[in-house]
Amino acid sequence: MSTLNLRQFSTRDAGFEREFARLLDRTPEADPKVEATVKEIIADIRARGDVALVEYTRRFDRRQLTSVAELEIPRQQLREAARALTKEQYDALANAAERIRAYHERQRTESWSYTEPDGTRLGQQVTPIERVGLYVPGGKAAYPSSVLMNAIPAKVAEVHELVMVVPAPAGELNPLVLAAAHLGGVERVFTIGGAQAVAALAYGTASVPRVDKIVGPGNVYVATAKRLVFGAVDIDMIAGPSEIVVLCDGRTDPEWIAMDLFSQAEHDEDAQSVLISLDAAYTAKVRAAIEKLLPGMERRDIIRTSLEARGALITVANLDEALALVNRIAPEHLELSLENPEDAAKRVRHAGAIFLGRYTAEAVGDYCAGPNHVLPTSGTARFSSPLGVYDFQKRSSIIQCSADGASSLGRTASVLSRGEGLTAHARSAEYRIKK
Amino acid sequence: MSTLNLRQFSTRDAGFEREFARLLDRTPEADPKVEATVKEIIADIRARGDVALVEYTRRFDRRQLTSVAELEIPRQQLREAARALTKEQYDALANAAERIRAYHERQRTESWSYTEPDGTRLGQQVTPIERVGLYVPGGKAAYPSSVLMNAIPAKVAEVHELVMVVPAPAGELNPLVLAAAHLGGVERVFTIGGAQAVAALAYGTASVPRVDKIVGPGNVYVATAKRLVFGAVDIDMIAGPSEIVVLCDGRTDPEWIAMDLFSQAEHDEDAQSVLISLDAAYTAKVRAAIEKLLPGMERRDIIRTSLEARGALITVANLDEALALVNRIAPEHLELSLENPEDAAKRVRHAGAIFLGRYTAEAVGDYCAGPNHVLPTSGTARFSSPLGVYDFQKRSSIIQCSADGASSLGRTASVLSRGEGLTAHARSAEYRIKK
Numbered sequence: 001m002s003t004l005n006l007r008q009f010s011t012r013d014a015g016f017e018r019e020f021a022r023l024l025d026r027t028p029e030a031d032p033k034v035e036a037t038v039k040e041i042i043a044d045i046r047a048r049g050d051v052a053l054v055e056y057t058r059r060f061d062r063r064q065l066t067s068v069a070e071l072e073i074p075r076q077q078l079r080e081a082a083r084a085l086t087k088e089q090y091d092a093l094a095n096a097a098e099r100i101r102a103y104h105e106r107q108r109t110e111s112w113s114y115t116e117p118d119g120t121r122l123g124q125q126v127t128p129i130e131r132v133g134l135y136v137p138g139g140k141a142a143y144p145s146s147v148l149m150n151a152i153p154a155k156v157a158e159v160h161e162l163v164m165v166v167p168a169p170a171g172e173l174n175p176l177v178l179a180a181a182h183l184g185g186v187e188r189v190f191t192i193g194g195a196q197a198v199a200a201l202a203y204g205t206a207s208v209p210r211v212d213k214i215v216g217p218g219n220v221y222v223a224t225a226k227r228l229v230f231g232a233v234d235i236d237m238i239a240g241p242s243e244i245v246v247l248c249d250g251r252t253d254p255e256w257i258a259m260d261l262f263s264q265a266e267h268d269e270d271a272q273s274v275l276i277s278l279d280a281a282y283t284a285k286v287r288a289a290i291e292k293l294l295p296g297m298e299r300r301d302i303i304r305t306s307l308e309a310r311g312a313l314i315t316v317a318n319l320d321e322a323l324a325l326v327n328r329i330a331p332e333h334l335e336l337s338l339e340n341p342e343d344a345a346k347r348v349r350h351a352g353a354i355f356l357g358r359y360t361a362e363a364v365g366d367y368c369a370g371p372n373h374v375l376p377t378s379g380t381a382r383f384s385s386p387l388g389v390y391d392f393q394k395r396s397s398i399i400q401c402s403a404d405g406a407s408s409l410g411r412t413a414s415v416l417s418r419g420e421g422l423t424a425h426a427r428s429a430e431y432r433i434k435k
Numbered sequence: 436m437s438t439l440n441l442r443q444f445s446t447r448d449a450g451f452e453r454e455f456a457r458l459l460d461r462t463p464e465a466d467p468k469v470e471a472t473v474k475e476i477i478a479d480i481r482a483r484g485d486v487a488l489v490e491y492t493r494r495f496d497r498r499q500l501t502s503v504a505e506l507e508i509p510r511q512q513l514r515e516a517a518r519a520l521t522k523e524q525y526d527a528l529a530n531a532a533e534r535i536r537a538y539h540e541r542q543r544t545e546s547w548s549y550t551e552p553d554g555t556r557l558g559q560q561v562t563p564i565e566r567v568g569l570y571v572p573g574g575k576a577a578y579p580s581s582v583l584m585n586a587i588p589a590k591v592a593e594v595h596e597l598v599m600v601v602p603a604p605a606g607e608l609n610p611l612v613l614a615a616a617h618l619g620g621v622e623r624v625f626t627i628g629g630a631q632a633v634a635a636l637a638y639g640t641a642s643v644p645r646v647d648k649i650v651g652p653g654n655v656y657v658a659t660a661k662r663l664v665f666g667a668v669d670i671d672m673i674a675g676p677s678e679i680v681v682l683c684d685g686r687t688d689p690e691w692i693a694m695d696l697f698s699q700a701e702h703d704e705d706a707q708s709v710l711i712s713l714d715a716a717y718t719a720k721v722r723a724a725i726e727k728l729l730p731g732m733e734r735r736d737i738i739r740t741s742l743e744a745r746g747a748l749i750t751v752a753n754l755d756e757a758l759a760l761v762n763r764i765a766p767e768h769l770e771l772s773l774e775n776p777e778d779a780a781k782r783v784r785h786a787g788a789i790f791l792g793r794y795t796a797e798a799v800g801d802y803c804a805g806p807n808h809v810l811p812t813s814g815t816a817r818f819s820s821p822l823g824v825y826d827f828q829k830r831s832s833i834i835q836c837s838a839d840g841a842s843s844l845g846r847t848a849s850v851l852s853r854g855e856g857l858t859a860h861a862r863s864a865e866y867r868i869k870k
Contacts, residue, residue, distance in 0.1 A: 092850035103557055106549070112541065121791075122538055122805050127784050129818050143855055176854055212817045231673070234818035238666070256866050262859035298858045345833065349562050353832035356556075359841035359867050360834055363860040367848040370557050371832035382647045383564050383669035385830040395820040397788035397806035398780065399795055406794035413802040415527035419611055420578055423733045424697035425798040431691050432794050 004291055005308045008283065010315040011325075023274065023312055024329065026240060026378040031220065038195040038224045045199035050206050056196040061138075062170045063191075068207045073178070073189040081178035089176070096368035097148050097183040103370030104156045107389035119402030120409070124395040128158040129234070131209060132392060133201035134186065135216035135226075136177060138167035138193055144180035145366060149373050150215050150387065151184030157392030162186045163211055165201065167193025193218075198225035202233045215374075215387065236387060240378035241270035241310075244362055245331040247322050247344070248275065250282030252337040252358045258289035260335060263363050265306035266299040272310040274329070276322045280315045287313060323347050330381040333362045350381040406432035439726055440743045443718065445750040446760075458709065458747055459764065461675060461813040466655065473630040473659045480634035485641050491631040496573075497605045498626075503642045508613070508624040516613035524611070531803035532583050532618040538805030539591045542824035554837030555844070559830040563593040564669070566644060567827060568636035569621065570651035570661075571612060573602035573628055579615035580801060584808050584822065585650050586619030592827030597621045598646055600636065602628020628653075633660035637668045650809075650822070671822060675813035676705035676745075679797055680766040682757050682779070683710065685717030687772040687793045693724035695770060698798050700741035701734040707745040709764070711757045715750045722748060758782050765816040768797045785816040841867035 009019045044052045050068040058065050065071070082090065113123025132154050136147055147164070154162050164181055166173070168191040181189055190208055192200060198218075204210030213234040214226055226235045244264035246257055261273040277283040290307070294300055316322045323344060326334060330350035338344055341356035348354055352375030355362050366373045374387035401409060410429040417425035444454045479487045485503040493500050500506070517525065548558025567589050571582055582599070589597050599616055601608070603626040616624055625643055627635060633653075639645030648669040649661055661670045679699035681692055696708035712718040725742070729735055751757045758779060761769060765785035773779055776791040783789055787810030790797050801808045809822035836844060845864040852860035 088850055089854060092847045092854075095847050096851060106547065107559075114541070120804075124542075124806075124821075125780065125783070125789065130784065145851055145855065231815075234815075253866070256863070259859060259863040259866060263857070263863040266857055266859040298856075303859065341835070345560065348560070348831065349565065350829075351831045353834060354560065356833065356835035359838050360836040361841070361845070361848075361863045361867055363852060363864040364836065364841070364844040364848045365832070365834050366860060367851040367864075368844055369555075369834045369836070371559075371834055375832070380666075380669075381829070381831070383829060386559075386832050388830070390825070394785075394816070394818060395823070396783065396786045396816070397800070397810070397821050398791065399788060399800050399804045399806055400776070400791035401795040401799065401804070403794050406796070406799065409799040409803055410796070412527045412530050413796075413799045415523055416531060416580055416802040417798060419524060419527075420580065421733075422698070422701055424694060424701040424738065425801060428691070428694040428698040428796045429798040431688070431694060432796055 004294065004304065006287065006290065006311055006313060008287065008313040010280065011317060011321050020325070023272070023310070024379070034220055034224050035228070038221055038228060041195040042199040042225060042228060045196055045205065046203050053192060053196055053200055053205055053208070056194065057192055060194055060196070061167050063168065071190050071192055071207070073191060078178050078182035078186070078189065081175045082182040084175060085179055090179070092368070093144060093148070093176070093179060093183055096145065097152065099368055099370040100148055100152045101156060104153045104372070104389050107153070108156060109390060109393055113398055116405065118404040118408065120405030121398065121400040123398040125398050126393050126395050128160065129212045129392050129394060130159070131161045131163065131211045132159045133211035133214040134162060134164045135197065135214060135218050135222055136164055136166040137218055138174070139169045139172065142166070142174035142177045144174070144176040145373065146217060147177055147180035147186070148184050151181070151186055153372065153387060153389045154392045155185040157389045159392050161188070161209070163201065163209060164189045165192050165197040167191065167197070195221045195225035198222060198229060202229035213392070215391070236374065236391060237376060237380065237384060239374070241272060242267045243272040243331050243377060244333040244335065245274045245276060245326055245329055246335040246337060247326060248277055248282065248337040249339060250277060250279035251339065254282070254285040254289040255293060256358070257286050257337060258293050260362055261290065261307070261311070262293070262297060262303050263361070264333065265303040265311065266297070269302055269305040269309065271306045273307060274311065275313045276325055277313065277315050278319065278322060283313050283315045319344060326351065330379045332375045332377045332381065333365070335360065335362055352376045352381050352386055401432070403434070407434040439729065439739065441722065441725065441746055441748060443722065443748040445715065446752060446756050454747070455760070458707070458745070459814070469655055469659050473656055473663060476630040477634040477660060477663060480631055480640065481638050488627060488631055488635055488640055488643070491629065492627050495629055495631070496602050498603065506625050506627055506642070508626060513613050513617035513621070513624065516610045517617040519610060520614055525614070527803070528579060528583070528611070528614060528618055531580065532587065534803055534805040535583055535587045536591060539588045539807070539824050542588070543591060544825060544828055548833055551840065553839040553843065555840030556833065556835040558833040560833055561828050561830050563595065564647045564827050564829060565594070566596045566598065566646045567594045568646035568649040569597060569599045570632065570649060570653050570657055571599055571601040572653055573609070574604045574607070577601070577609035577612045579609070579611040580808065581652060582612055582615035582621070583619050586616070586621055588807065588822060588824045589827045590620040592824045594827050596623070596644070598636065598644060599624045600627050600632040602626065602632070630656045630660035633657055633664060637664035648827070650826070671809065671826060672811060672815065672819060674809070676707060677702045678707040678766050678812060679768040679770065680709045680711060680761055680764055681770040681772060682761060683712055683717065683772040684774060685712060685714035686774065689717070689720040689724040690728060691793070692721050692772060693728050695797055696725065696742070696746070697728070697732060697738050698796070699768065700738040700746065701732070704737055704740040704744065706741045708742060709746065710748045711760055712748065712750050713754065713757060718748050718750045754779060761786065765814040767810045767812045767816065768800070770795065770797055787811045787816050787821055836867070838869070842869040
C-alpha cells in the first residue's frame with residue numbers, strides 16, 4: 001500500500017492559516033446543467049402529473065410499469081418486511097426507534113398564553129405541519145436509520161400524514177428501509193425518486209398527495225429539486241458532505257480515534273475527518289494507527305480518498321486554541337475525547353452534535369443514541385440546528401384584547417401608525433379606544 | 436367616486452370554487468433580469484468589497500461619499516435621535532419595545548439534558564446566533580416598528596452583535612428608525628441598502644462585518660439578494676404581500692370591520708383583504724361601510740386598487756364552512772370577530788397571527804401588543820411561524836455515553852451499521868463494547 005498522503009500541521013507552523021483555510025473551503029458548487037434538467041422535470045410533472053411521473057420512473061429507474069397504481073406500496077407490505085427481518089436486526093431497529101422517540105418527545109413545543117392584568121391574553125398556538133414528504137434514497141445507499149431519523153420527529157410532532165418516496169431501481173427495494181418505514185409510522189410509500197418525486201410531493205399529482213414540507217437526503221438532482229420547490233413547500237436543510245472533528249487530549253486509545261475518523265471518511269469521498277490533538281506525539285500515534293488499520297477496512301478506497309482530499313491532523317498548543325478552531329469549523333459532528341469534557345462542551349458555540357468523553361463514538365449517534373443524525377453541515381451550525389420535532393411544528397400568535405386592553409393599546413398603536421403615515425391602521429385602533 | 440369593483444360571492448354560488456381559487460393564487464414571480472443584476476452586484480461586492488460598496492451607494496442612493504467610514508452611524512447619534520422625539524412618540528415607541536420584549540422573553544429556549552439509568556446523558560445545548568444583520572428599508576417606507584420587531588427577539592436570544600443596514604437616499608434618514616434602533620439595542624448601523632448591503636452582510640467587507648443571518652423586509656432587489664446568499668448565511672422568510680382575513684358573525688360594528696380591511700389594504704396595491712361573513716345581510720352592511728368610508732381615507736387610492744385587485748367579501752353558511760376556507764387560505768393575519776372566539780381559534784390550523792374578539796384590531800398587533808408582526812404570508816403559515824426568539828437560537832445535540840451505555844448502544848449500532856454496509860461505523864462502536 002502506498003504512503004497515505006494525509007495533511008498534518010500545527011498551529012505553530014508559519015503556513016497554518018493557509019492550510020486551515022483550505023479545510024474551511026466547503027462552498028457547494030451549483031451546476032447549471034443539473035438545474036436546467038431539474039427545472040424541466042418539475043415543469044413536466046406540474047403539467048402532466050401522473051403520466052409524466054410514470055414515464056420518468058420507467059426511464060430513470062428502469063421499471064416496467066403500466067400504471068401509476070403500481071407505484072404505491074401497501075402498508076401491509078411494510079409490516080411484512082418488518083416481520084421478515086432476523087430477530088437481531090428487528091430488535092436493533094426497534095430499539096433505535098424507541099430511543100429516538102424517547103429523546104424527541106422532549107422536544108415537543110406546547111401552546112402557551114398569559115393574561116395581563118387588564119384581561120388581554122397573549123400567546124402562541126402550536127400546531128403540526130399537516131402532511132410531510134420524506135425522501136429516501138434507493139439502491140445501494142439505502143439507509144433505514146435515515147428513515148427513522150426523519151419519520152419519528154414528524155410523528156412525535158403529530159404530523160397527520162407522512163408520505164415516503166423511495167426509488168426502486170430495476171424494481172429493487174431494501175427490506176430494512178421498508179421495515180424502518182413501518183416502525184417509523186409512515187402512512188404512505190411511493191416507489192418514485194429523483195427530481196420527479198420531489199416535484200410530485202411539492203405540487204401533487206392525481207395519485208401523489210401534495211405535501212407541506214419535504215425532508216430527507218438525496219443526490220444532486222434531489223437537492224436541486226428541493227431548492228427549486230422551496231417556497232411552494234418548506235424543505236429541511238440541503239446537506240453537504242458529512243464531517244467530523246475529533247478533539248483529543250492524547251489519552252484515548254489511538255486506534256479508537258483512527259476508527260472514529262474512518263467512520264466519517266467511509267461515507268463518501270467528499271467527507272471530512274479532522275483530528276485536533278493537544279499533543280504532537282499523540283498526533284503521530286493516531287497517524288500510525290490510521291496507517292495500520294486502513295488496509296483492513298472494507299471501504300478503504302473511499303476512506304483513503306476522503307482522508308487525502310479533505311482530512312487533516314492538526315496539533316494545537318492548548319485547549320483554548322483547540323476550541324477556537326472548533327468554533328471556526330462549526331463541525332457537523334464533534335467528539336470531545338477528553339477527561340472532563342463537560343466544561344469544553346459549554347465553550348463550543350457551533351456544532352451539530354457534541355459527543356462527550358472517550359466512550360462516545362460518533363457512530364452510536366448515527367444510529368441509536370436518540371438524538372437526530374440529520375445535522376447542519378458545511379459550517380451551517382453557525383445558524384442551524386439538528387432536525388427535530390420543532391421542524392414539524394409551527395406557531396400562530398394569539399392576541400385577544402379585553403375592552404380595556406384594546407383602549408390602552410389603541411392609543412400607542414395610533415401614535416406609532418400615524419408616525420408611519422398609515423392612517424387606516426390608526427383609525428382601526430382608535431375605534432376601540434374608550435371615549 | 437366611481438363604484439367600487441369589489442368581488443363579493445357566497446359558498447352557495449355555482450362559481451364559488453373558481454372565484455375562491457383566484458384568491459389563493461399567490462405565486463410570486465421571479466424576474467430573471469432582477470436576478471442577473473443582483474448576481475452581478477453580489478459578485479462585485481465579494482470581489483471589490485468596500486470600494487464597490489461606496490460606488491453602488493453613491494449611484495443608487497445619490498450620496499456624496501468620499502470614504503466608507505461615512506457609511507457608519509455612531510451609536511451616539513441613535514441615542515440623540517431617541518432623545519429628540521416628542522414625548523408622545525418616545526413613550527409610544529418605548530411602550531411598544533417593552534411589550535414586545537416581555538412577550539418574546541417567553542419564547543426563549545433553554546438547554547436541557549437527562550441522564551439515563553446507566554449514566555448516559557442526552558440533551559441539547561442552546562446557543563445564540565452570534566452576529567445578525569437587520570435590513571431596514573429607507574426613504575418613505577421606513578418603519579420603526581419593523582426595527583423593534585426584528586431587533587428585540589434577536590437581543591432576547593442574546594445575539595452578540597446586531598448590525599443594521601438602512602439606505603439613506605440622498606442622505607435622508609428617518610429619525611424614528613434611528614430611535615427604534617437605539618431602543619431595540621442595535622450595536623452598529625450602516626447607511627447602505629439594496630443588494631449591495633445584503634452582499635456586504637453575507638460575505639463581509641473590510642468595514643462591514645460578516646453576519647450569520649440576515650433578517651428584515653426589503654424590495655425585490657433585497658429579497659432576491661437574500662435568496663441568493665441563503666446558504667452562505669441564514670435568512671428569514673421572503674415576505675409576500677400582506678394579507679388579512681376577517682371572520683365575522685355579523686355583530687361587530689360594520690365600520691370597524693371596514694377599517695380593519697382598509698388597514699391591510701393600505702399597505703400596498705398587492706395587499707389582500709378578505710371578509711368571511713356568516714350572514715349575507717351583514718356582508719352588505721360592511722360593503723356599504725367600505726363605500727362610505729373609503730373617500731375619506733388618506734391612502735384611498737392604494738386601498739381601492741388593493742381591494743379591487745385582490746379583496747373579497749365572502750358569505751358562508753356557517754362557522755364550519757368559514758373555518759374550512761380560513762384553513763385553505765392560511766392567512767398571515769386572521770381576525771375572529773366573534774362572540775366566543777376561543778373555540779374557533781382552536782380549530783384554526785394555519786394562520787400567522789390570530790386576533791380574537793371584536794376588540795382586537797389587527798393594527799395593535801402590528802405595533803405594540805407584543806407578538807411579532809413578521810408573519811408567514813402567501814399560505815406559508817402551512818409550514819412556518821411568526822419571527823421569534825427561536826429564529827435567533829440554535830441547538831447542538833449532546834451525547835455523553837457512560838462506559839455501560841457505550842457498551843449496550845454499541846451492540847445496537849454495530850448491527851444497524853453492518854446492515855447498511857458501514858463497517859468503520861460498526862468497528863468504532865464495537866471498540867467500546869465491554870468484553
